Amino acid sequence: MKLRHGLVSATALIALVGAAMPVKADTTADLLLRLKEKGILTEDEYQALLTRRTEETKAATPAAAATTGSTAQVSTAVAPVQDAQTAAASALDDKRVVRIGENGGMDIGGVNIKITGSVNGFYTHDSGQRASPTTTVVGGVATVGSKDTSSIRNGLLPGYFKLDVTTTQLGIDVGAHFGLYPGINSVDVGGGSNANSGGSPNALGSSGIDARQTYLTFGTKKFGEVKIGRDIGLFGSEGLLNDITLLTVGTAAGNAAPSNTSLGRIGVGYIYADWQPQITYTSPLFAGVQLAVGAFTPLETAGRSEVNSQPGFQAKLTYDYKDGPFAARAWLSGISQKHDAVDLLPSYTGRAFDTGAKLTYGPASIVGYYYNGKGVGTTGLFLLSTDAFGVKRKSNGFYAQGTMEFGKVTLAGSYGESNLDLADGEINPTLVSKNSSYVGQIRYGLTPWVTLITEYTHTMSDAHGENSAKSNTIATGAILFF
Secondary structure, eight states: OHHHHHHHHHHHHHHHHHHHSOOOHHHHHHHHHHHHHTTSSOHHHHHHHHHHHHHHHHHHHHHHHHTTTSHHHHHHHHHHHHHHHHHHHHHSOGGGOEEEOTTSSEEETTEEEEEEEEEEEEEEEEEOBOOOTTTOOBTOOSOBSOSEEEEEEOOSSOOEEEEEEEEEETTEEEEEEEEEEEEEEEBOOGGGOOTTSOBOOOTTOOEEEEEEEEEEEEEETTTEEEEEEEEEOSTTHHHHHTOGGGGSOBBOTTTTSOOSOOOBTBTTTBOOOOEEEEEEEEOOOBTTEEEEEEEEOOOOOTTSOOOOSSOEEEEEEEEEEEETTEEEEEEEEEEEEEEOOBTTBOOEEEEEEEEEEEEEETTEEEEEEEEEEESSBSSSTTBSOBOTTSOBOEEEEEEEEEEEEETTEEEEEEEEEEEEOOOTTOOOTTBEEEEEEEEEEEEEEOSSSEEEEEEEEEEEEEESSSOEEEEEEEEEEEEEEO
């Protein structure tokens, strides 16, 4: 079969060359030899084509001589060209045909290649408080230490470039997925720090690239889909993906030396879902309901070095409904992970759940979100999740937001907070009790790709004692999706 495919393709190529110029037998032989030397033809294919060409030349010579100088010569000369063109068209392997895929991207012989991406940048002015004994809040996210800073920076999203390659083989849908997230800010990449470490706004700097997504998928419509690799977690993902500050800056932690990302509403309404190595199964969609469950690389408790023997587990249940201009999405997700004992600190299991909904009617939408956990911490997973003796702390949070479109203009606003309780018997007056923020936005759809955005954020951090801090951020810029 392979030999036959090579013969047909090479014959079509020779026919196309013949249609463009007179081809002598020796010229054809030279062409075949070059194709063999370049590895396009095997030795067997080369010999078979050479033999076929020789036989066709012998058979065509008497007919050509008999019609020399007559009208028949023209028709005889044209017919082989037409036949050659037809043969060439039919011989083109479908794998070489490029089409627009059903889900976008390029479809090349049943393999869909889809490229998506985003770029953003914002002028950001952050006004915080100077450090003092009364502004110290351990775990606070309001700016402390510098009163006024300015930067041109990324928002909660850095840029991203995502490549998805999918196809169906033996009745199974398979895919390879890669996501690179480059920032525009110069970051400190020395000492083993990652692309999202603190910035370094010095001459001769460079930005960092965060390879957040590298995973494969396989499954069927009836079975569902299995994902293996690195992607966003299940717990907390809906809170992040439905947040209006995903498009902008929100709380601008580290604005004097920005890293690849700002905080947005991370730590002021939800715990960051993070991008984690995982094996996840997602069910088919049943009447709008879908379930995803997965095992994840266990995360260490921040500040203590653990070697955890069990994976973490996460699950998410979603429901989608649409009727005319009304649409709704509701979700419930959870996380559970055991942390092994280390040194004199005991083992513990951190657990949390979150729930929420997004309701849309025409140009208006509202989102409500809530989470509650014990031993999961605040802002990031297992950050400040226990006291110094390994006793678990409780945490909870929420945010509410609304948007309204007026043609190309969208008005949006939200309020959210994240709360952290003291562990039983703990006395820690400087530990954060609550991080909260108000956000207001104005967006303008300049083109289908480009959105201009101006945003104001007021962030507050309160300790369990009397300490507190607050900051105000104004950001204006644009984000592009393609």
